[in-house]
Amino acid sequence: MSDSEPRMIEILRILSAHDKPIGSKLIAVELREKGFNLGERAVRYHMQVLDEKGYTERKGYSGRVITELGRDKLEKGLVYDQVDFVYSKFEEMIYLTDFNYMTQKGNVVVNTSTIYDESSINILKKIIESGLSVSPYINLNEDKSEGKIEVTTLCGTTIDGILLNEGISSQPQYGGLLKIEDYKPIRFEELISYKKTSLTPLDAFSSPNRTSVLDVIETGDGIIPANFRLIPGVGRKRTLDIINKLDHIGIGGVIGISDEGRDILGIPVPEGMVGIAIVGGITPFRAVQENGEDIDIKIAEEIRNFNTLSPITTKITYHLKPVEHDIQPKISFLLSKSWNLIQQVNFDIEKRKGDIVANVSYLKRDDLDETLNIMESLYNDNPKYINPYYKVLDHPSDDDKVGIATICSLSIDGILINNGVICNPKYGGLLELTEPPLFIELISYNGSTVDPHKIFIAKDMTRITREAGSKKILASFKEIPYISRDYAVDLLDTLDKIGLSIYKISKPRELTYNAKADNYNFGIVAGSGLNSIAAVREKGIDIHVKAIEKLMPFEKMDRL
Structure with missing residues (x-):
């Protein structure tokens, strides 16, 4: 995507906030308020491009409006920009609040x-x-x-x-x-x-x-x-x-x-x-x-x-008691917990043996055969995007249930680190398989206590088994220092051949499926082991999704 893309996204945001056509002069003013120094002439150029793409429509001399296609573009947007926009939106709301509690006006x-x-x-x-x-x-x-x-x-x-x-x-x-x-x-x-x-x-x-x-x-x-x-x-x-x-x-x-x-x-x-x-x-x-x-x-x-x-009422009786400052265990964030498992990955690429990080999800034993059939069919239809490895496990306390272990994408970070390559898990995302594929949602692993892919599954946001329209699958975005790129690419190519679902390896400063690595790094996009589990859930089978659960020997896993 070009350097002008963020400006176009911001223009679409401005248009979407107005319920009537607006012209380039007003757009230029609002852009300056948001930190984009564009004159009216530059705005008109960007608007012409947006018209050609079908994202905006001219309404005579009144100005332009955003189209439904433009709203769809804005909704998917530049997700790498959107992850900053959510916080900046709250900052904007805070700034625009001018309520005076003494006069109760504003x-x-x-x-x-x-x-x-x-x-x-x-x-x-x-x-x-x-x-x-x-x-x-x-x-x-x-x-x-x-x-x-x-x-x-x-x-x-x-x-x-x-x-x-x-x-x-x-x-x-x-x-x-x-x-x-x-x-x-x-x-x-x-x-x-x-x-x-x-x-x-x-x-x-x-x-x-x-x-x-x-x-x-x-x-x-x-x-x-x-x-x-x-x-x-x-x-x-x-x-x-x-x-x-x-x-x-x-x-x-x-x-x-x-x-x-x-x-x-x-x-x-x-x-x-x-x-x-x-x-x-x-x-x-x-x-x-x-x-x-x-x-x-x-x-x-x-x-x-x-x-x-x-x-709506003047009768309020507060139910909650005051917070007591007794010592509660500090909340453990996902990345802190994950690093300890990542560090223990000892998978040997040449021997194809050793421990990887596994997700373990649970379902009724009676649903196991149908579940495995769904997983196998999914892999056969989408071998590029679906990790084929799994293992059926006993439930720790319920004989009527079984667990299905799948390979967590954090295993890739552990394998690379074990081979001397720094690899940092950055985002868990929802990837729409358009052409090219695009991340439409991203949640940072840093600052979250729950695996982002579990959130997308819980909110029914995946469309992995969809027959018509674009599929929406789970993927993660990682970044690696550029200096190690050649060696890392060799390792990643081998992992992809083994079946660990490496979707994309980017170049420096390249947007990778709508996500962005920091300077002096390059990004990789890898598939989630929970894709097959999410597909089972889409088919109506009650399955309790768990992520980043334990270490497991790769050689003991079965293949679809």
Whole structure:
């Protein structure tokens, strides 16, 4: 892709944010605000290219609009750019928040979701009355002709914006799942960093059965979505005062605030900083989803004037108890856990013997024959993209179940390192098999507690067994120092011949299927051992997906 591609993507973003045609003058102004120094003439050139590609359409002298093809391009976009855009979007929202809590006037950040059953409003109200929301202030916009209701709620990012207006820098760090026991917040169970992901963290955890908000309300035990940010320690006292004042006007959701440099809810807090946990703004909507209702959840979508919102209830009884600063085990991030397995890989390429890293997933023993048939058929149809190795294992405690081990792509990192080549796993991604293939989602291994491929499977984002249209498969992106390229390529070619699914080896500074390696490195794209497992799940077989589970001798594995 050319150097002008990021500018074109940004132009598409600007057009998508307007509901009427706009011209090059306005686009140039908005581009400058986003750090792109393009004059009107340059903008017109880029717009002409976008017209030719079918991404935009001229509307007389009024300007241009984005087409459906353009929206599709924007959605897939430059994923390497998108992983930075998610964080920058939140920074933009924080900056645009100008709400004055003294006058209760100004702009706030909102989430707008769509429900399709009026009874869902009662669930929303129930959760808000429990205090498991940022605010009771909402807006309901009913469209009776289409049988839907748009519900706008306050996003927790508003609090970051309010703090910034008071001169306190609040830095979003993680979105995740927080464990509650007896109404007491205990520890974050899962986390994803706001940086280096194309999915917002709470969206990544929005798949079914990940939260249990209703259980928290009814029994005091469960899992809720929550966010975590850091502020400078010197701002702690003032922040507490602001949060107290916000609480009195109906803006809250703060779960806990750490002491300076003290860990909280299992998250390490650096010296000189303070950690703040806030309930996820989508928490009431997750309760609706848990109840089996249809809902379209959107996160931190836009800026709205606070006066467009009104309280759905004035009766709020906080269910959660204060956070106790007892010592919780620090959360272990995926890459830290993975490196210890990677380090133990001792596969000998010449002898084709030795330990590799395996995923192990579990299913009913009665479904085993059908599962193996699906896996074999998948490999026969897609030998380039599917790793053929597997091993059937006994379940550790249930005779009615069996495990299926497949080769984890982190084995490749271990094999290269064992042969003197530095290889760093960078992203787990969802790869669409267009021509050329393109990553349409990426989540960094660094800063996540859960394997990205498990997230894509849980959200039903794969299309591996699809017969019509482009397939969407699981792949990982790794980077290797350029100085070792020749030797690394020889090793990778051999691994590909063995069947470890090496899809692409890039050149320096080359976008590799829409992903980008750091300077002085080159990228490789490898297939995931979970592709065959995801395919089994697509066929309706109940299989519990697990990743990066154990070491296993390669020579003891079977081949499809």
